Amino acid sequence: MHTPTRTWILAAVGDLVLILVFAAIGRDAHARGDIVTGAFATAWPFLVGGALGWMIARAWRKPLAIRPSGLLIWLAAVGVGMLLRAVTGQTVVIPFVIVALLSLGTFLLGFRVVAGATLRTLAQRQRRD
Template sequence: MTKVSVWAALACDVLVVLVFTAVGSASHASLEHGVAHVVLLGVSFLLALGVGWAAARAWRAPAQPWPTGVAVWFATVVLGIWFRALLVPGAGVAVSFVLVTALFLGATMLGWRTVDTLVRRRAAQH
């Protein structure tokens, strides 16, 4: 079984951020604020993801839950919330939003990496 390519791993993380943005926007009727509002929400977390990938040098081991996944997840949460507060007019920083953000992005970003690791270990045993 071959390793996950850098592009596939990046695509997984981008998909996670886009799903997070879409679900959150739909749950909170963000489109009522206009398309630009939703785009800025997505851009906030995509910028954070990019910084996280660069800081973690995620291209070296993109599918490893530790340390790559944790570093990318942490940066995406912290910087995404910060960028959101800077870029999105009227976006507050409620504790509940921080918790939901951290839990969703943690479950998905670390989740796909953990599943990949377990599948590869199992395949290597056979």
């Protein structure tokens, strides 16, 4: 059974994992060495942005909603992430911004679409039983 608390915790963990996966895929694609610790080094600006997006959207209220939660988390993850990368001397180039927008959008919004549909299906099955 899904409680509101359990749902937002699972959504927050899902966002965290997906941002780390994004960073790990990027590091692996560019042969940047240690994928595990390197993924954290690459991911931290996006994680900070995602956390800020959670706070702005108050996403714990509707963590699987595309609007506003998913959109704000996604855009904050990319926007703040790129800003933090720039101020800390990390690479920020247009192709990377585009890849981050597309990848994190697919991950963070797609996750919400799949999770929401799954929960709706489970709820319908429970009502029938």
